[in-house]
Amino acid sequence: MVSRNSRDLPKGSIVTLRGLARFLLPYKKQFALAAIALIVAAGATLAIPYAFRQMIDLGFGAGGIQSTTHINTYFIALFGVACVLGVATAARFYMVSWLGERVTADIRSAVYTHVVTQSPQFFETTQSGEVLSRLTTDTTLIQTLIGTSISMALRNILLFIGGLGMMFVTSARLTSIILVMLIAVVLPIVLFGRRVRSLSRDSQDRIADASALAGEILNAMPTVQAFTHEKIESNRFGLTVEDAFKTAIRRIRARALLTMIAILLVFGAIVFVLWLGAHAVIDGTMSGGQLGQFILYSAIVAGGIGALSEVMGDAQRAAGAAERLLELLSAQSPITSPVEPLAxxxxxxxxxxxxxxxxxxxxxxxxxxxxxxxxxxxxxxxxxxxxxxxxxxxxxxxxxxxxxxxxxxxxxxxxxxxxxxxxxxxxxxxxIGIVPQDTVIFSANAMENIRYGRPDASDEEVVIAAKLAAAHEFIERLPESYLSFLGERGVRLSGGQRQRIAIARALLKNPPLLLLDEATSALDAESERLIQGALEAAMVGRTTLVIAxxxxxxxxxxxxxxxxxxxxxxxxxxxxxxxxxxxxxxxxxxxxxxx
Structure with missing residues (x-):
């Protein structure tokens, strides 16, 4: 596993997300456009309660033709606000979704590019399945954060601040009371949020464990089936999945409880204050339009707080994902090129x-x-x-x-x-050219597998290398000759055929130093006889080390x-x-x- 000890170090929850800033900075223009759309949409939303107040107090409060004129005017204005809101919301959705996809793609590429430069020492302690989990599950969480949650957070922060300001304008007394009550209920919400983050990290770790186990077993299916361990491995994977499920349920339960506490406490406080407002209207110290405006702004503020609690849950999970991805990005290979290499x-x-x-x-x-x-x-x-x-x-x-x-x-x-x-x-x-004992065949055709030795080689050069390695004949017998797909890890080839592909790959590279690690171990007597002459020809003009x-x-x-x-x-x-x-x-x- 990657740096298990580093997972136990104390981390700053949401602060961890600052490590992703370098992936966001190249897209300042897109963030600016999204921010403009966000501000316009929030402004349009905040204008709606004011329009309702004018409609109630001036439209319904006046009589005759004047009443009809006011109603028509404010309904047209209300529809205009809705149009602005619709366009701005669509623009905001497009921009933040684009940013989410773009930044996630950049993070995936950066993590993968960094991982493939690590020395084998890194893979002694890291399972490939866990790396894949981080490239998929964890980046998806960050995509949700950037493409949805950040936008929702900013939108609801604007609505909260704007709504609170308009509540003060409408009724400073009622707003002061509600603020005191809100401060009293926010503290338990924040404290409980820390528990949610801890469970989110545990949930992601269990998913990574399941992915690592699945990857290991799927890569060893012939061995699993040869020893008739299908049921044993299925049960083992089932237990790992069940463990991940139980951890996820604890996270979901905690997050559901957090949401319930937030909504009950916040709306309870608002309902109490609105009860006071209703009595103010009865006493004549507040108009019906003002109370309606205050109710709508209260709903906006409460909705903003509720949405922010949801967003905090997403942010907590993304913070855990960011920690895991940043761990990969911070891993330093002990094997590096010198700053000024010699020629x-x-x-x-x-x-x-x-x-x-x-x-x-x-x-x-x-x-x-x-x-x-x-x-x-x-x-x-x-x-x-x-x-x-x-x-x-x-x-x-x-x-x-x-x-x-x-x-x-x-x-x-x-x-x-x-x-x-x-x-x-x-x-x-x-x-250096190497023919390893455990031949690696990629999920591609025969031509591309041999060309892996030298990507710029022509088709003719590939065929020549295959002939030297005694691979040409069996490749020609494949359904589509050199364009035949060889299957994952070369499952459509025999061991000797895979080894001859590897030898052809090394010969195509034409290196001055050739390393042969049991290069003929998987060959039958006839194939060995064919290839021995090819290897002897390949050794001419180069230094060769042979493990045999x-x-x-x-x-x-x-x-x-x-x-x-x-x-x-x-x-x-x-x-x-x-x-x-x-x-x-x-x-x-x-x-x-x-x-």
Whole structure:
């Protein structure tokens, strides 16, 4: 999960929303237009009670033709106010809805762009399902806040202030009484609102937990079904959803109670004051029109307070969402490009040279267990080096350091004589091609999956890379050849076919340094024979590091490095290492049938 500890830190509730200001500032013009429409609509609303008072006191209070004239005039004026109100409300709705959609889109893009730049360390402690929940559920809450709630809040604040002012103009005595009563009822509403915010945050966290669990299980469906755990996982997800539901119900119950308290207390105070006003009309100290105007303004003020309590609920939830999104945006990757990166020397004809000097590395999640300890090795340009060893020896960790997914705690790694920490990350990774053991196939066609290695490659170059990787033949047999959709995570392909797509992708990139992590592990004997020649051709003119257990790949390497517990324990050729009778000879006997 993302920064669980940071969630427990005390936060300023609505104040948290100030962190979203940078997403609002680019749209000052739209906010100004929305504000104008808002002020006009609020002014038109406040004009309606005054028009009613004039209609009652002057229209119904006069007689004959004058009465009819006044009635016609004030009804026309009332309709004119309604027209202004309608146009201004429509303009306000359009502008704030546009702002809500625009700002939400910007936030989603900013969060996603920031997350994809994080190092693997970030994803050691963060579930992708939780990130997706924040990109969807949390941004939707902020969209509601910006596209609806802020507008409603400002509108009702204007109506509250304007209505209160007009109430003073109508009857200062009654307004003073009602204000004293309102102050007495606002305090419990504010205190209870804090409880609503806390429950809102808990509700959003439970939804994120459910999303994370669902994402994990859906990505592992073959394993779930192979172990017949469908019912178990359904029950587990059901419990998580039920937990989220119960938390949401507590939030809804608290918010409903808050709304009820606000309405009862506020309207109770207003009804009492209006009772006093009715007696004032009977006593002749107030006209019927004035009482009607006061009642309408009281309703506007009360409605404004009630709406503000609703808006506060939305704002509390959005504040929780903003905290979670800002946590993502504030996450800093420990792996970054230097401010002034060094340039790599021009590419050599025979690849790149690598030097590792006393490299020690432990994963951040396991700081006391080094994956690599004091490793030193020099690999010449154009050399093919096989890295072998038992599981957990540090082979894959070595590749992750070369790609600078992590930085070693001690020692240096140099590419063509330059410390890789002094290189731009993209420049470094552009020089490296990798075929991972767990091949990633995107939800696209075969052409685009291979072109992922070099986005500007032509169709002809993609086909050439596929032929080199022995992938062309099976791709041609697909229903739409290179335009065939390969399914999510390449489910329409066999393991060997997915691996050949990955090899074609790496060959298309044409890097000076090639990393092969069990590149032939998923291939049958015939496919391996086909692709072995392709890999040998690909190794020409570049430096290649191979993690492999297959004898054919290991035997053809210029040098074999044997690792155990993060250290190099042996180095040499296949024949010399077998003759030495050490760890490699044992591995060869077990894995390759060597005696």
């Amino acid at each position: 790599l020397p021009p590419r050599r004809a025979n690849g790149a040279a690598l030097t590792l000097d006393m490299v020690t590395f432990a994963y951040p999640s396991r700081p006391l267990t080094p994956a690599i300890s004091g490793l030193s090795v020099t690999i010449g340009a154009g050399e093919t080096v096989a890295v072998v060893g038992p599981s957990g020896a540090g082979k894959t960790s070595l590749f992750q350091l070369l790609l600078r997914f992590y930085d070693p705690q001690e020692g240096t790694i140099e590419l063509d004589g330059t410390d890789i920490r002094q290189l731009d990350l993209h420049a470094l990774r552009d020089t 257990h297959r004898l054919a790949t290991v035997q053809r390497a210029d040098r074999i490095i044997v690792m155990e517990h993060g250290r190099i324990v042996e180095t040499g050729t296949h024949a010399s290492l077998v003759a030495a009778g050490g760890l490699y000879a044992g591995l060869a006997a077990l894995q390759f049938g060597q005696h």
